[in-house]
Amino acid sequence: DAGVIQSPRHEVTEMGQEVTLRCKPISGHNSLFWYRQTMMRGLELLIYFNNNVPIDDSGMPEDRFSAKMPNASFSTLKIQPSEPRDSAVYFCASSSGLAGGETQYFGPGTRLLVL
């Protein structure tokens, strides 16, 4: 079975540009999580969807970040405009079960570099 799929795997962009990260969760999973990982701050939860509805977006750093989940098999994380401090690895994870389930399965991540 395919795991969590993320695209692109690598993204290099210039400051001020719009960046869109994409995620396809594991089929049948009803919870989706977006994380950001940096050396300084570790792994941080940005936003969490359950049944396509945003449940907790308290980790979204600022208005430049937005996330959508239009259906159960697709989610996007958008940064507009991007800044060098947004450079990080962005992971998408999904899980199943009641109230988000227990085991979160991570995608391979998108390595973002903003110049």
Added chain:
Amino acid sequence: QKEVEQNSGPLSVPEGAIASLNCTYSDRGSQSFFWYRQYSGKSPELIMFIYSNGDKEDGRFTAQLNKASQYVSLLIRDSQPSDSATYLCAVKLGSWGKLQFGAGTQVVVTP
């Protein structure tokens, strides 16, 4: 105070020895605890989860939970070079599945 704390390491362990990793958490209401392994440049992968006080064994890995003292630990027996990675402790907050991760402990197994 961070919600989930781990020693950053690196923890150097001779091949064949036991690696002991510790994690403390601040939310007394936490009910579920997870250990993830992350190789350099890769994504986290779940090793074990534990819900009840005591020990839980899976192969060479043993998770230990003490809710009264608010700590969870991971033991890796017969450590192998392939165990060299960063180990992330995660605690489930609330009832919606949100995980709070620690900063991770880097383990280096030396031949």
